[in-house]
Amino acid sequence: MEKKDLVIRIAGEGGEGVISTGDFIAAACARAGQEVYTFKTFPAEIKGGYAMYQVRTSLDPLFNQGDTFDILCAFNGEAYEVNRHRLVPGTAFVYDYPAGDFEPEIPDGVIAYPIPMSQTAKDMKSYRSKNMVALGALSALFNINEKTLIEVLVDKFKSKGPENLSFNLEAFHKGKELAAALDKKDLWRVADPVPAKDVLIISGNDAVGLGAILGGIRFYSAYPITPATEIAKFVAVHIPKVMGTLIQAEDEIASISQVLGASYAGKRAMTATSGPGLSLMGEMLGMASMSETPVLVVDVQRGGPGTGMPTKHEQSDLFLAIHGSHGDAPRIVMAVEDVGDCIHMTVEALNLAEYYQCPVILLSDGSLAFSTQTVPAPKPGAIKIVERKRWDGTGEYQRYQASPDGISPMADPGTPQGMHVATGLEHGPAGAPNHSPPNHEAMHRKRFGKLKTVVDFVAPTQVDGEGQADVGIIAWGSTIGVVREAVVRLREEGIKVKGFYPKLMYPMPVVHYEAFAATCNKILVPEVNFQGQLSHFIRAETSIVPISMTICGGVPFTPIQIMNKVREIL
Amino acid sequence: MSIATVKKAPLKPKDYKSDVSVVWCPGCGHYGILNAIYRALSEAGVDPSQLISISGIGCSSRSPYFINSYKMHTLHGRAGAVATGAQLARPDLAILVLGGDGDGFSIGGGHMPHMARKNVDMTYVLFDNGIYGLTKGQYSPTSRPEMKAYTTPYGGPEEPMNPLLYMLTYGATYVAQAFAGKPGVCAELIKGGLEHRGFSYINIYSQCPSFNKIDTIEFYRDLVEAVPKDHDVTDLGAAINLARQSSEGRAPMGLLYKADRPTLDQRMHAMVEGVNGSPDYDLNQIIDLNRP
Amino acid sequence: MDADLSFLELVGLDFSGLAMTGANVSGSHVRGCVFAGCDLSGLYVQESDLTACDFRGSVLEEAFFQKTALEGSLFQGVDLRWARFLLCDVRRGRFVDANMEGVHFMDAQLDGAHFEGATLSGAVLRGSSLTGVRFVNCDLRGVDFRKTNFHHADYASILAEGALFYGKPPWGGGVAAGGAAEMVIFDGE
Ligand SMILES: Cc1ncc(C[n+]2csc(CCOP(=O)(O)OP(=O)(O)O)c2C)c(N)n1
Ligand code: SF4
């Protein structure tokens, strides 16, 4: 099979410009009309430590970060050491030599390009330009479009003064010359430029922030937590422009409480956190269910439990998101697949919360949080905003009055004659406490019953493939992107596979699951958690008996892993 | 709040009663406080539709049910945080938070300093009965060690906190204290709190005859002492000195401190103005910042 | 208006004709005082001794009494609408012809009190003791008699539609329906 994409991994010491080098390459490729999917890991230490940025680029759509890299650029010995075992024959290896801090052993078949990055920077009397030397070399060696790359550099450095810009460009050209002097022996090259598409290049966390702004939020309560913090950073910059407020609360309990208060007061409101924060919010989520108050919580999942593995990827909060509260506390749970979803599903999640007057939890994950991807630029005019049902001011107002669809109009404070209570106590139609058994049952039927139509509100669950298959793969969250690619590659091998990609996790679209399973001999559910959380729900809510495939090493699946498993269970 | 911006209504105290009948033990001091709240609302002329009464959980926290207004009966300890969100969302409305000593200072203790420090524009009336009434009589952060109760059969192992000192320290901009046996004083102080722009804290001693057998109405009567006529309410040091007397068996009654400081919503509003915020802001400008 | 008469010795005084709306008379000794013609609406009384006071000719609409001794006090013909007497001792009180719509007597002692001709529609007597009380000619429609010993009182010529009680009523007729369901109960949040 001809490989149409290219994966470049840059690794080195945090603070050496690893991340910005990756950003420049990603932006230049996007400007040259390519799709981009990046993946990065930050040092666990606050300053310094191993950092890695991987750019995958192609003219065709990309769904994941790929199996491994084609090109490794090592800024230091640690980067070499960490990635040494992945230097398979055919890989191109660019590294700081001589005068770097290591002398590598080049495995057979690996094409080595020593570039004296540190030495050149030192000669220019600026350690900071080391990454520019590397960038120039990479550009020359692998056809990273020089024109767009220089445009990106100009845009980036022009605000820092002409001297700064020319200095960086000089280092870039030095790197280019050093590479040009070497013999190009590998076949890796970025495709020639085509006209740029109308895209953004944006990280998962920023995309959630953008979705929030486009989705009309006017209140956001933040509490910092890895890997969700950047969402608040994005929203903080932009929310005042639309007359909204972002406040940093004293803890996540306060965050969700403030969101509930603001929502009761009539504003679209949300917060974002990670697992530990969502755990703290449990009681108030139940309050939102009970009082039928719209709230959105985005949970950027990380490795758990306890403090767990804060910077690592995991999809292990599904149980918590669906059931995390005492009592029978209905909510809607959705999970994003990629950065594009981070924008559109945040808008959709806000709409769902407002329409169904209940908590909505949107699950993202640690690898999407920092993954930048090219996504079609959203059009504000095309975004649909669904408002909550509001009381029309006629007749006598009863906040929790029964209605055919279980949704009762809300009244914003300030509305004359709309005075009512939002309460966590079980209540009758007017909100007065009512603990009678028939009332509690009727109110449960109302609160759960109104969610029956959610499955029609959202897009139907996507099925990848037609007809009967030997293996059907059900994936959720960012694992979907990996499965999409595995499915294509398995089909090229002649294996009959299909994919099923739910984004609405709860209420579960059971009919869709069953219909899909009916067309597959076996069902495989790969997910990045120890217990097989989606498999659990599938067994609980459907007649399907899935084969659960779990990993939990803190990193996402690769397509190869899925492909191997499918071959094994055929 | 902005009682100034809130629509005025010439209503009598009884017009603020809701149709849920009050359910406290006969003899409970909370009746006097509720009575004072009705009066304060009437005197301040707050239109019920422009008021959100917010509480957590406790006997005292049932109060919003009995008030004719928008209201939230939330979770134990969370009233202040919920109210902060509501206030920032609708700074044009009046926000009244009602709750107990356990609700506010025990489970809700994490939120208290921040409302004061941030100067969230609301009026917090704390019904201080030195006990957890609703759960049938456990000691609270304001219980005296002498109190033998549910979980303190031999008396309490802890010293009580001093709510006034606490609020003054964390920067509340209106700090007052009264006692439920003096509903007139309570009403005046609550009204003052409603009219103050900023975080107003009013601590009101309230007897719980059902479970707190030592803090009786007579005990509180002898404990409180009117704030001296010549006390300067803008003098934080003097207010702190008054507040400290509580630990010496004399508790000040009246307004201790009042300061003008920008409120949280005013500061947030300044940010909106700083970026020329507008409901019609062209979202494409934000989108375009994310192009490659 | 809103006069503060709390924690005072006021035994045997004559307050006749004063406007005392919203006054606070908590913790005071006020035995044998006369309030004829006073406007006492919204009066607030807590833990006071008002034994044998004379309220005839006054207005006590929405007055609030709790844990107060009112034994033998006189309220004949008084406007007591929506007034509350919680845990009060009003034994042998005289309420003849009073307008007591919506009044609350929760956990009060009313033994030997006279209500002849009074309007008590919508009143709450829950938990009170009613031994020897005379409700002759009273309008008792919608009165809440739950948890009282109401079988020990006198009910000649009364109206009692919609009254709430458990079991059969002493004035004849069947078991009342659905008393408990209508109570707004908070129970241990
Ligand atoms: C999370 C949680 N923990 C415990 C409780 C039980 N609880 C209800 S009220 C209360 C204490 C109330 O005391 P206070 O706030 O002083 O109010 P009071 O009843 O004395 O007016 C407790 C512990 C609860 N409702 N929620
Ligand atoms: S338990 Fe105490 S605080 Fe609660 S209602 Fe009874 S007397 Fe009041």
Ligand SMILES: [Mg+2]
């Ligand atoms: Mg208490």
